[in-house]
Amino acid sequence: MYIYEKLTRNALFRSLDAATVRQLLEAISYHRKHFRKHEVIAREGDTVTGLLFLLRGSLHAEMISASGKVLKIEDIRRDHSPAPAFLFGPDNHYPVHIVADCDSEGVFFKKQALLRLIIMNETVLKNFLDMISAQAQFLSGRIRFLVMQGIKGKIAQYLLIRADRVRRDDIQVVCSHTELSELFGVTRPSLTRALREMHLEGVLSVEGRNITIRNKSALREYLG
Amino acid sequence: MYIYEKLTRNALFRSLDAATVRQLLEAISYHRKHFRKHEVIAREGDTVTGLLFLLRGSLHAEMISASGKVLKIEDIRRDHSPAPAFLFGPDNHYPVHIVADCDSEGVFFKKQALLRLIIMNETVLKNFLDMISAQAQFLSGRIRFLVMQGIKGKIAQYLLIRADRVRRDDIQVVCSHTELSELFGVTRPSLTRALREMHLEGVLSVEGRNITIRNKSALREYLG
């Protein structure tokens, strides 16, 4: 499959057909990048010089505090790019580390090339506005999630959203407890304890990574 | 002073002269709005239908949790607009309440009008990109501030930034403790206690709203 076909799946090229993307790509320069599993693609503080578009694999963004606390900010799959909102604006530095979850591959557009794309095609411009806005909206939701509730609230919100998405009350959590605890910004033992307590309270039934919601309205009470 | 002269101070019209802004304004429609002190301009969840530009006064954005916890997200003065990154993108709803700090006044551009401005003038487009990028960057910094450190870390970061800005070690904190605690996402007694402890440790000297940094390197140790 050609690059431009894969790129149509990215938010920047949404509602463009492969032929148009091909045309656009011919007008600018870019280069291909490969990353190995666990490779650090960008460190917090590095200058953002362009935008990466994933063709294969997946990445994640994480913050690490001075004391070593890890907070996973988001997963980045092939429809998203890392740090799109840090290319423009006053501070062009990565606010997070970008790490490859597995062997991955992408194309990198320098800022100038991207700017040309945006000016050349109004759909691309609109898509880019949507991308940056989406990023801000996501971060705003993340603040509410992380700051406005305790661990049980986070568990409740996480599970309720997933249950709603799959339209079932039994949820297969794909992440490990360690990952979940990094996503929630808490320690793993604290997360396990909270799950155990919610199990004892009869709100959830927890069996390893299979969690079933037993009392949905009680679960909602935990929301911050 | 005319509206367009005041608007040149807003981020959207940066590096445009008053005459150009006047021209731009004549091409689109907008209307004027007035707000009284403490008036709620938008509630969390309201649809964002356009963008407000402040001519006079100041606003702030805050989140309120189910349990009543208040988190102040940001101050909005005449160079900024509320929620610029929520006009485009997938979720066009205010993530926060917008409240007037004092009697205030502004002009409101509907989304379509703004879109026309952006397309008409490349500087405006670039400025808008910068605005929403700045918003995302701000929120990202806010996550680090709020989640990656304890109260003393927040105090340290807050004071060090201010001290650096005024190039002095004695700082006149303009907000009340109540406001500060909302900005930090903690309770007021906890904030007061932390300040008292840091005073006893000899790191700070706290006298009401006058705070002097006594030991800058010790203060930095608190940063998360």
Add this chain to the structure above:
DNA sequence: AAAATACGGTACCATATGTTACTGCTTAAT
């Protein structure tokens, strides 16, 4: 197959922060 790594469970204790309530003081509203 062996070794290394990641994972999940748990317990004990430490610590940070929240909760509530009361005080006196200052500033703004009537």
Add this chain to the structure above:
DNA sequence: ATTAAGCAGTAACATATGGTACCGTATTTT
């Protein structure tokens, strides 16, 4: 002028979460 709000300080206590350490199992990697 009087009343009402808001503000800063503090204390006693409750609670949530963190820190650390250990174990046994599962899963990779070599």
